[in-house]
């Protein structure tokens with residue numbers, strides 16, 4: 001149903017700026033009749049100036065007038081098919097930012113030949129009219145959502161065609177080979193070879209290489225986009241919630257000297273040096289009969305399991321030093337594949353000499369006092385150094401979209417079958433199907449190949465209105 005609207009080329013309208021009061025609001029129309037609809041109600045300050053006679057990419061001052069009543073003084077921008085964001089006729093009306101004016105203007109045009117745009121419908125039209133490919137259109141939503149330098153860099157790179165450029169040429173070359181190999185099949189009686197086998201093998205190897213690199217980039221890209229999850233775990237009362245609050249600079253979690261204060265995991269995001277981290281404070285881990293606390297402890301382990309980084313917090317002041325070393329070992333064996341940061345909290349309670357002893361006992365230990373906010377900056381530095389953001393500055397394509405990730409994996413499976421076919425020297429007609437399969441998955445990323453209408457509807461429904 002959602003999509004039914006979308007395939008029409010009627011004229012759509014939406015507020016392009018946030019709803020609410022602002023200095024100026026922009027109302028955007030797109031479609032065949034956008035210019036003529038606005039023209040009916042727009043009176044230029046220049047005598048006899050008609051919008052439909054104006055050149056594309058021009059701006060005009062005048063008034064929106066309905067039945068002799070001036071609604072507002074506005075600036076109107078005209079974009080003419082095909083030279084616009086959507087590729088259709090587009091008009092943008094910059095009016096004063098009162099919600100009353102916004103609504104009156106939108107209502108006026110709704111009564112006169114427009115309909116409300118669905119979420120993402122402007123960008124969907126840009127895609128359907130060939131202004132951008134599907135992965136670029138998807139990146140528009142990421143650009144809008146980006147809230148850190150890292151997620152912004154990746155989204156802009158994608159919007160400018162990162163993954164598309166990387167795949168376009170390879171897909172084109174594979175398509176050529178597919179055609180040649182299928183041509184050979186037509187001559188199957190005769191022993192002809194149109195497709196150069198050596199070059200074909202090189203291409204398959206190259207595609208495999210590029211796909212693997214893109215697939216590998218996803219876990220990094222995904223973490224950068226959504227924030228790197230950092231679980232804070234440790235025994236009750238060691239100061240996990242205090243640390244969360246100190247990092248966020250906000251009293252987010254309840255702190256008390258009662259062991260077992262935190263039950264539910266508490267999360268919040270913090271951007272450090274342009275990278276988003278998602279800190280997760282958890283229930284203190286211990287043996288207990290308390291049912292609710294036990295649920296919290298189980299959750300703490302789950303959070304650690306799903307995190308990229310684990311902060312294991314210990315109390316700097318303890319009688320039982322052996323026990324503490326054993327605990328660190330237990331955490332290391334329980335989460336062998338995680339980056340683990342061991343932090344000793346409450347150093348304000350012990351003398352300097354003991355801090356140094358601790359550091360020589362425990363490798364890479366970070367000493368701090370969460371309560372007094374001592375050592376927090378050192379922890380932040382450590383966190384950023386653990387995240388290798390080199391890939392970002394190298395301008396490498398990083399996959400952040402799970403739809404692309406899935407398509408890349410499917411393409412890799414298909415190209416691996418092709419590779420197997422080559423290795424086993426089986427007849428080409430048996431693996432030409434796999435070549436087509438690979439092409440199909442690569443094409444799905446850029447929208448060059450039969451992307452399901454439901455998938456399109458799904459992709460664009462996640463946009464905000466007016467985009």
Ligand SMILES: Nc1nc2c(c(=O)[nH]1)N(C=O)[C@@H](CNc1ccc(C(=O)N[C@@H](CCC(=O)O)C(=O)O)cc1)CN2
Nearest residue numbers: 016026028057077079082083084085086087092131140
């Ligand atoms: N006012 C306004 N600002 C905006 C947008 C918009 O639609 N309106 N954009 C919306 O996301 C972004 C800019 N993207 C745009 C991309 C293409 C065209 C455009 O008119 N393209 C034509 C002509 C290019 C030219 O010759 O200058 C074209 O592609 O043919 C406009 C905006 C961000 N800022």
Ligand SMILES: Nc1nc2c(ncn2[C@@H]2O[C@H](COP(=O)(O)OP(=O)(O)OP(=O)(O)O)[C@@H](O)[C@H]2O)c(=O)[nH]1
Nearest residue numbers: 236237238239240241242256260261262284370371
């Ligand atoms: N002296 C000192 N006390 C601290 C420090 N950090 C936390 N505390 C105190 O330690 C007690 C426990 O702190 P919490 O942050 O609630 O500890 P927690 O690890 O979240 O405890 P649970 O939620 O019960 O697992 C509180 O009384 C804090 O004020 C510190 O750096 N120095």
Ligand SMILES: [Mg+2]
Nearest residue numbers: 240241261262
């Ligand atoms: Mg707590």
